[in-house]
Amino acid sequence: MRALNSHVLLIDLHYHPHVPTSTLAYFRNSHFISSLRRSPRSRIRCSASPEIRRPSDRFYGSTPSTSTSRPEDLNLFLELLPLKMRRKLYCHREIGGLIEVVMDLGRKPLARFPSGDWVISEQPIVHEDLRHAISKVGEFADDNRSGIDRSLHRISAIRNRKMQIIGLTCRVGRAVGGSAEIIRDLVEDGGSILVIGPPGVGKTTLIREIARMLADEFRKRVVIVDTSNEIGGDGDVPHAGIGTARRMQVPNVNMQHNVMIEAVENHMPETIIIDEIGTELEALAASTIAQRGVQLVGTAHGMTIENIIKNPYLQNLVGGIESVTLGDEEARKRKVQKTILERKGPPTFTCAVEMISKTECRVHHRLDATVDAILAGKPPLFEVRQWDDSANDLAKYAPVPEENLGETSDLTNNNIMSSDIESGKDDKDHPRTWSTKWSTGGSVIERSSPMQVYTNKILEADLLQVAKVMGLEEVIDVTDDIGTADAILASSSEIRQNPWIRGVAKFHHIPVFVIKSNTMAQLVKAVRMILGLESFGPKTSKPLNDCLDIEIEDDEPKRKPSLEEIDALEEVRLAIEYIVIPGGEAVELLPRRSEIIALQLELVESYQLAAEKSGTEQNPRLQILPLRLNTKKPSKTTSVARKKTSPTSVSSTGGSGNGTSVTRLPILPE
Numbered sequence: 001m002r003a004l005n006s007h008v009l010l011i012d013l014h015y016h017p018h019v020p021t022s023t024l025a026y027f028r029n030s031h032f033i034s035s036l037r038r039s040p041r042s043r044i045r046c047s048a049s050p051e052i053r054r055p056s057d058r059f060y061g062s063t064p065s066t067s068t069s070r071p072e073d074l075n076l077f078l079e080l081l082p083l084k085m086r087r088k089l090y091c092h093r094e095i096g097g098l099i100e101v102v103m104d105l106g107r108k109p110l111a112r113f114p115s116g117d118w119v120i121s122e123q124p125i126v127h128e129d130l131r132h133a134i135s136k137v138g139e140f141a142d143d144n145r146s147g148i149d150r151s152l153h154r155i156s157a158i159r160n161r162k163m164q165i166i167g168l169t170c171r172v173g174r175a176v177g178g179s180a181e182i183i184r185d186l187v188e189d190g191g192s193i194l195v196i197g198p199p200g201v202g203k204t205t206l207i208r209e210i211a212r213m214l215a216d217e218f219r220k221r222v223v224i225v226d227t228s229n230e231i232g233g234d235g236d237v238p239h240a241g242i243g244t245a246r247r248m249q250v251p252n253v254n255m256q257h258n259v260m261i262e263a264v265e266n267h268m269p270e271t272i273i274i275d276e277i278g279t280e281l282e283a284l285a286a287s288t289i290a291q292r293g294v295q296l297v298g299t300a301h302g303m304t305i306e307n308i309i310k311n312p313y314l315q316n317l318v319g320g321i322e323s324v325t326l327g328d329e330e331a332r333k334r335k336v337q338k339t340i341l342e343r344k345g346p347p348t349f350t351c352a353v354e355m356i357s358k359t360e361c362r363v364h365h366r367l368d369a370t371v372d373a374i375l376a377g378k379p380p381l382f383e384v385r386q387w388d389d390s391a392n393d394l395a396k397y398a399p400v401p402e403e404n405l406g407e408t409s410d411l412t413n414n415n416i417m418s419s420d421i422e423s424g425k426d427d428k429d430h431p432r433t434w435s436t437k438w439s440t441g442g443s444v445i446e447r448s449s450p451m452q453v454y455t456n457k458i459l460e461a462d463l464l465q466v467a468k469v470m471g472l473e474e475v476i477d478v479t480d481d482i483g484t485a486d487a488i489l490a491s492s493s494e495i496r497q498n499p500w501i502r503g504v505a506k507f508h509h510i511p512v513f514v515i516k517s518n519t520m521a522q523l524v525k526a527v528r529m530i531l532g533l534e535s536f537g538p539k540t541s542k543p544l545n546d547c548l549d550i551e552i553e554d555d556e557p558k559r560k561p562s563l564e565e566i567d568a569l570e571e572v573r574l575a576i577e578y579i580v581i582p583g584g585e586a587v588e589l590l591p592r593r594s595e596i597i598a599l600q601l602e603l604v605e606s607y608q609l610a611a612e613k614s615g616t617e618q619n620p621r622l623q624i625l626p627l628r629l630n631t632k633k634p635s636k637t638t639s640v641a642r643k644k645t646s647p648t649s650v651s652s653t654g655g656s657g658n659g660t661s662v663t664r665l666p667i668l669p670e
């Protein structure tokens, strides 16, 4: 059951004038930035019900969402500081958003706020200040971290070579209710979620709230593997911020992976929450857990998925990578180099969230697709989400991939959630809400349902099957009613024979997508073009009186001639250039398959010579005659064939009158 059952879901697709500044900063130097700037983006806004907002408090008011930490939690934190420093800090207007206090021996103490650092006192820290702070916290574990009993604060120590503490980083921990609203749909979906982001961006706070949400709202059996007691707080009774989730402490950091496995084996969890997966063993333990069908929510340090892919210890989290050497044929088909990188196996996590700030993130709905795209050197598709605390509003931006930009001007505002489409994801929160606008002749028809395609002499079942394989069955459908169709899909022969299709298309302002053959490859391309996932290419005829004709070209690379073909054509060339033309004699060629004979005939005709078929039905062959053809220009295919066989150029040195003789060629060198 959803806790925020009064959520309002507004689907609002339009050009959004602003991209959040911090998002832009994050994407600087990235090719995504251009697509974010240039592309029309779809925006989905989800407003949460007002109940989740509580009256803001000076201590918690400046934070996004709502802190569920108690005021005494902050008092516990401030007690770490000597009285004078405490008083000064307490008066700071941003005290509610305090992130950390840094105390280094012999240096001025610093307070870190979201707005920047602030010097608490001009008096440098002395041993006594450090001793005071240390006396208020528990023992430091072997990761040099400690906490304050029943609070979420984290105290990390810096030691000198004699192992004496000479510096402290004291981080304010707080449970922030509502901080997981930004990815509520992912949490609810039940897939495993990898959260990555730079230090201090709010990963621990986010997964703490996810743990609470899953345990309290979705009634799941949640076990937190709490390596440095950061999620559930210090002490044996966990902090209220984790709700009814259970917490397992870890005696020392090197045992984190053991405790992860132990959690699955002993406590029958449905979800395991783990902060900071950082070693190969932990990554392996995570993948073991995922294989046992347990939902996993974990964090790792890194800015982007690419960082994780490049990290040899964490690679396993995204399925691992391996280099593969392709055969010539395969490499040509895929249009890639022979040695490529590929994902080794399925990633441990279903989706990934790259945290940009406490209120912004990038969601990769399908981690496998993202990893594959990165390995193939293509931009991965993701969704940018931004939580607006003041409006209690979630905005989702889906950048259109770069390759889809630029050429779709005739079908403007073809706004589709491309990342979701690509991922084949069926968002339960907003099913069947693809909104498409076709702009035709100045009038815009708006619709909020799957694209309706009218097919002509193309099996509907074929189209639907292809859409299904592509994971796009939710966004494309077929219709019998051409008047309500968004697009027409027809074969080129049909279009030639039945010009009425164009007439109707023109009348209803519907684009016509024309395929040459009913192959899967052409249908895949057609589906992508209809949905605006692929540009139309140079062959698109511009709108003729509002009717847009889009010819779908074959992606197949032009086939190289086979050895047999080269051999047969070379035979023709030699016969013509050595015997037929200089000697004026007919030449009978070797028996060949009829397709090859057709090619030979084309080449003969390109020399403007006549030929006739001879031989038996089983062994057909061609005879080149020393007779000149009157007209016939060399065809395109023939000229290609000629190039392949390196023909010698014909010199026009004269010719005989009655059309039966040929121009003689100079004698060729031996």
Ligand SMILES: Nc1ncnc2c1ncn2[C@@H]1O[C@H](COP(=O)(O)OP(=O)(O)OP(=O)(O)O)[C@@H](O)[C@H]1O
Binding pocket: 063, 064, 065, 098, 099, 100, 171, 172, 173, 174, 176, 179, 197, 198, 199, 200, 201, 202, 203, 204, 205, 206, 358
């Ligand atoms: N949504 C939020 N609203 C207000 N404060 C937040 C929010 N998320 C995190 N914080 C604060 O930001 C600071 C850093 O948060 P957190 O410890 O969760 O970051 P982190 O990414 O886990 O850091 P690290 O990687 O160093 O462990 C903490 O003081 C925390 O209270």
